[in-house]
Amino acid sequence: MKLLQKTKSDIMALVACLAVYAIIQTLILTDVIGPFWQLNIVLIGINIILVVSLNLINGFTGQFSIGHAGFMAIGAYVSAVLTVKFQLPFIAAIAGGALGAGALGFAIGLPTLRLNGDYLAIATLGLGEIIRITILNISYVGGASGFMGIPRYTDFTWMFAFTVFTVFVIKNFIDSTHGRACISVRENEIAAEAMGVDTTKYKVLAFTIGAAFAGVAGSLFSHYFYIAHPASFTFMKSFDILTMVVLGGLGSISGSITAAVLLTFVSAALASYPEWRMIIYSLMLIILMLYRPQGLFGNKELSLKMLSRWTGGKKHGSTQGN
Amino acid sequence: MDSSSLIVQFGQQLINGISLGSIYALIALGYTMIYGIIRLINFAHGDIYMVGAYAGFFATTMFKFSFIPALIFSMAAAGVIGMVIERVAYRPLRNAPKIAILITAIGVSLFLEYGGMLLVSPQPRTFPVLFESEVYNIGGMVINSQQVVILVVSLLLMVILTYVVNKTKMGKAMRAVSFDTEAAQLMGIDVDKVISFTFGIGSALAAAAGVLVGIYYNSIDPLMGIMPGLKAFVAAVLGGIGSLPGAMLGGTILGIIEALVSGFWSSTFRDAVAFAILIIILLWKPAGLLGKNIREKV
Amino acid sequence: MALLKATKLSIVFGGLRAVSNFNVEIAPGELVGLIGPNGAGKTTAFNLLTGVYQPTEGQIEFDGKSTVGLKPYQITQRGIARTFQNIRLFADLSVLDNVKIAYHFHVKYGLVESMFRIGRYHKEEAEIEEKAIKFLEIFQLADKKDEIAKNLPYGEQRRLEIARALAAQPKLLLLDEPAAGMNPQETQQLMEMIRWIKKEFNLTILLIEHDMSLVMGVCERIYVLDYGSIIAQGTPMEIKNNPRVIEAYLGEEV
Structure with a gap:
């Protein structure tokens, strides 16, 4: 019975995705959505991939990583090399970008994930910067002036397909015994070990999967903007992603998606006031953290039950504390 | 290159490195104190250094202060700003998830950077010359008066800080709070006041570093704090976070290594090397050179 | 022996x-x-x-x-499974998930099967759920299976910890x-x-x-x-x- 319900909700989700795709695609084809908002819609998709994949590491597995932009950079550059220098098809280039970023995530994660908390955070930040500075010094990929002449393969359809794919795969992963193992690491590492969970393996696994999807996002990114530039992948970009994760709620996928949509829109809406943009953005961050430090959704998922609780008042009087 | 000129060049880079390193050390001291007392990587700390540099700039250009008054003015101004930031943005979050307060610190950092751009324009400014620059030549190695000033001022501030932390009542309270906040509270220590004081002192030290850098490089801009801020954190971790001598040692070592890398290899790799050192120290000795290891009780 | x-x-x-x-x-x-x-x-x-x-x-x-x-x-x-002197539950997870995690190393389906919900995924997940509920019934916690572990009264938290240890078989x-x-x-x-x-x-x-x-x-x-x-x-x-x-x-x- 439960299985049937699950399948049913899966089908409903699929129908909803297709509907959203159809509506936006029609609006794009009929030019109702102009180039500026088209660009921002693609950015939303890329950000969703980045935020959901970082949430797997930070929110679900509880490992504090702030070097996500580094893995995005690997994806952007590896895929660009594959399409530009080796004339591979886009899908193969995305796979290559994901593989490259994932492999590096694995190689980096293995030694560094022994660290916890702030130490891991600062190590991942440092690694992200090392990746960027290394790219900056490789003339094969354009060095400091960036990798130019990348074909624009990414469009709304590609972006949408990969966003849905990412969310689908990561959500399924989390709802499985492997995902539960990751969450147990977050909740209590010592208890997780005592329950037979190989905590190191699951930390590295979450880190690798997260990095691989950041690679996907990077591939889509560089094949939309014609260029991959080291300046796009500084730790500020990592902070950006982290901000969205925390804003949406650590351990909430629907929260991540909401935050990615919301912040990308805010950022776009403020684009015409460049000098005020970052100030408003930063104030919003501070105020949100002061008043809702657990993020919009906490660690819960958006569900019909939650919606009815919001709209229907606090009838159930549930006392799910934090 | 023969060996004697190699030695001279090495000595030269050592001098440059120690000057740069003492600036890192001043910023790292604040990082390490703030981390020690509330376990927060205060990402805004590098921007306080920038604020300090601008305070020094305006003190000398608008108020026509000379070096020492400008330095004191800048330290006082930054100290107050640091305390205000702690009061407004961090204190309400003291019991919130750690990541929330970290995000707030990032928010404050962005606010200072972009607020700074709006207020004083993003263009770099030329820091006025506060005293005659003299160049001393010691056996082929060059040391200028700015470097001497940086060294003297940094050393003096470190001595004062060490005295305050080790000998005064407030210093004892700081150490008590950083050791065990709850116990300190039970002993009747006003924890809020101590944390506020720590932010004040840390910010003042960063501001001093900002003024010194202005004198050294002659140029300041609203984003100048980002990299030195991160580097200073690296220095703090290198020396052992929470340890004052560690921050001084870490800053100096980092400065020397950076100078040697730029002098003998390539300045583009300078930043990468700093972060590589960070990773190596974290993996090899996460508690840092002078820190203590703490293990979780099961 | x-x-x-x-x-x-x-x-x-x-x-x-x-x-x-x-x-x-x-x-x-x-x-x-x-x-x-x-x-x-x-x-x-x-x-x-x-x-x-x-x-x-x-x-x-x-x-x-x-x-x-x-x-x-x-x-x-x-x-060898154990409990802890100072209870170490997965505090923010449901009572049921606490027990499910103990089955982790008995589960055979792989990563790809979990990501695409294919192969042994559905069958094994159903089994895990069934077994976990059975353990909760033994410890009289079945009616609280959806509650967050940290919200349980102290005595029940102790029982849940034992149930979880036993679920590791x-x-x-x-x-x-x-x-x-x-x-x-x-x-x-x-x-x-x-x-x-x-x-x-x-x-x-x-x-x-x-x-x-x-x-x-x-x-x-x-x-x-x-x-x-x-x-x-x-x-x-x-x-x-x-x-x-x-x-x-x-x-x-x-």
Whole structure:
């Protein structure tokens, strides 16, 4: 019975995705959505991939990583090399970008994930910067002036397909015994070990999967903007992603998606006031953290039950504390 | 290159490195104190250094202060700003998830950077010359008066800080709070006041570093704090976070290594090397050179 | 043959011998108690047996094989599960998920199967759910399966921790002060439950306890630890009358 319900909700989700795709695609084809908002819609998709994949590491597995932009950079550059220098098809280039970023995530994660908390955070930040500075010094990929002449393969359809794919795969992963193992690491590492969970393996696994999807996002990114530039992948970009994760709620996928949509829109809406943009953005961050430090959704998922609780008042009087 | 000129060049880079390193050390001291007392990587700390540099700039250009008054003015101004930031943005979050307060610190950092751009324009400014620059030549190695000033001022501030932390009542309270906040509270220590004081002192030290850098490089801009801020954190971790001598040692070592890398290899790799050192120290000795290891009780 | 055999186990923390010359032998199906005054090293001994600490010297054999050098999760997978003195639940997860995690290492479906929900995923997930609920029923927690673990009352949290340890399907169960913080009535219930699960699951149990009445009432054999060394062992009756034990507990009621 439960299985049937699950399948049913899966089908409903699929129908909803297709509907959203159809509506936006029609609006794009009929030019109702102009180039500026088209660009921002693609950015939303890329950000969703980045935020959901970082949430797997930070929110679900509880490992504090702030070097996500580094893995995005690997994806952007590896895929660009594959399409530009080796004339591979886009899908193969995305796979290559994901593989490259994932492999590096694995190689980096293995030694560094022994660290916890702030130490891991600062190590991942440092690694992200090392990746960027290394790219900056490789003339094969354009060095400091960036990798130019990348074909624009990414469009709304590609972006949408990969966003849905990412969310689908990561959500399924989390709802499985492997995902539960990751969450147990977050909740209590010592208890997780005592329950037979190989905590190191699951930390590295979450880190690798997260990095691989950041690679996907990077591939889509560089094949939309014609260029991959080291300046796009500084730790500020990592902070950006982290901000969205925390804003949406650590351990909430629907929260991540909401935050990615919301912040990308805010950022776009403020684009015409460049000098005020970052100030408003930063104030919003501070105020949100002061008043809702657990993020919009906490660690819960958006569900019909939650919606009815919001709209229907606090009838159930549930006392799910934090 | 023969060996004697190699030695001279090495000595030269050592001098440059120690000057740069003492600036890192001043910023790292604040990082390490703030981390020690509330376990927060205060990402805004590098921007306080920038604020300090601008305070020094305006003190000398608008108020026509000379070096020492400008330095004191800048330290006082930054100290107050640091305390205000702690009061407004961090204190309400003291019991919130750690990541929330970290995000707030990032928010404050962005606010200072972009607020700074709006207020004083993003263009770099030329820091006025506060005293005659003299160049001393010691056996082929060059040391200028700015470097001497940086060294003297940094050393003096470190001595004062060490005295305050080790000998005064407030210093004892700081150490008590950083050791065990709850116990300190039970002993009747006003924890809020101590944390506020720590932010004040840390910010003042960063501001001093900002003024010194202005004198050294002659140029300041609203984003100048980002990299030195991160580097200073690296220095703090290198020396052992929470340890004052560690921050001084870490800053100096980092400065020397950076100078040697730029002098003998390539300045583009300078930043990468700093972060590589960070990773190596974290993996090899996460508690840092002078820190203590703490293990979780099961 | 002994199920668990620790020989001359010692650990040194910064020059201090927390446990020294710890010798314990437990046969399959036994219910053994480990008692001792505060700070005697009982929990440290547990941490040595479960791989949280590595012994400075000595041997541990479980089921005929050495476990020295193994990580805690490997030891759990070999068949030793434990609870903690200060409860360590997955506090923000539901009661059901707490138990489900204990099945983790018995699950066979792989990564790809989980990501695309194919192959063995559905069948095994259904099995896990069914088994987990069965365990919760045994411990009278089934009607609370969707509650967040940290919101349970203290006694139920203790029960959930035992349920979770059992769900890992161990051969040997280590209980670290299971009655800590319970009132006499709850302790009584717990004693009965421990006896019952031992029989029902064909378990071997080693328990640390401060509550003398519990240990004396439920254990078949008792080891007494003082200053990191075993000073006595025997039946509850023998222990009660052992002068060294009385001395170690001087001032405490035996």
